[in-house]
Amino acid sequence: MNKLKEVLIENPVIAAIRNDEGLKRIVSSNANIVFILYGDILSVRDICSKLKEKGKLVFVHLDLIDGIRGDQSSVRFIKENVKADGIISTRSSNIKYANQINLFSIQRMFAIDSLSLKTGIKSIHDTNPTAVEVMPGVASKIINVLKKEIKVPIIAGGLITNKKDVIESLSAGAVAVSTTDSSLWNL
Template identity: 35%
Template sequence: MEKKALMKNNPIIAAVRDVSLIKKAVLSPVETIFLMTGDIFSIEHCVEESRKYHKSIFLHVDLIKGIANDREGIKYLSQKVKPNGIVSTKNQLIQAAKKEGLLAIQHLFMLDTQAYENGIRNVSNVQPDAIEIMPGLMPRIIQELYEKIDCPIITAGLIKHPNEIRKVIEAGAQGVAIGEPELWYLDFKYS
C-alpha cells in the first residue's frame, strides 16, 4: 500500500499549543507544524513565520478562535491565511478543505472499538490526506490501521520519550505530533 509522504525526512511534528512557541518551532529541525492554538489575529503571523523558515503548517481549526467551523471559514483560511492544510475532527471541514485545495488531516480519537470502526468508516467516506489518531501510544492499533486504510497515519498524545516515537514509527505511523518543545530537536530520521 503506497501512502503519500507528508513528512519527507523527519517524522516529528511540532504540535504548537502556545503561539509564543512558534519561533521555537520554526527554528527546530521539524519540517511540519500543527498549530493547535491561536485566533484569527495570530494565525497569519504563525503561517508567515513558518513559510519564512520553509516549514509546512497545518491549522487545527477546531481549536482556533474566531474561525467559523464551516465552509466559509475554510475558504477564508485558504484564500487569506494560506496554510498548507488543516486538522479537524469534522468530516464537512475535511471535505471543504480538500475542495479549497488545502491538505486535510482528519483527527480521530481512538477511545474504544466503536470509535475505531467509525474512524475507519469516516476515513473511507471522506478520504482525508492523512489521519491523526489519539492517543498516540497504540502500536497495535497503528499497525492495524496502516493495513486497513490508504492514507498516512500521524499519532499524537501522551508521547514523551524517544523510544515511544520509534515504536509508533515502526508500527506504521508516518508522523508523530509532539507538544514537548525539547523533543522537536531530536535528530530522528526515517529508517
C-alpha cells in the same frame, strides 16, 4: 505515493505548538512540519506567516482556533487569507471541503474504544483525507489496525513524550508523529 506522505516520511517528527513560547522554539528547530493548535481569527495569519518565512509546512487545527467556525468559509479563510498548507479537523465536512479546494487535510480521530475505531475507519473512507492523525499516538495496536484498514498516511499524536514513543509509533506503522515536546523536534 502522495506528496504529503513523502514529506512526512522525510520529516517524521511534527512540531505541534500550543502557544507563543512554542512558536519561538519552533522557528529555530529542525522540524519542518508544524501543527498550529492555538490562536484566534486575528492572530493565526501572523503565526502561520512566521512559520512560512522559515520554510515550514504549516497545518492549522481548525477546531482549536478561536473565532473560526467549522464551516466551508473557515476552510477557505485558512487557505486564502492565512495561507496555510493544510488543515486538521475532527469534522468530516471540513475534510471533504479542504479536499475540494486542493488543501491538505488531516482528519484527527480519537480511538478510545472499538466503536470509535470502527466509526473512525468508516469516516476516513467517506472523507478521504490526505492523512489521519490518531489520538492517542502511543496506541500501537490501534495504529496496526488502521494501517490494515485505510490507505492514507497515519500520524500518531498525543502523549508522545520521549524517543521511545516516537520509535514505537513509527514501528507500528505511523509515518510521522506530532508532539508538543520541543526536545523531540530535532530528532
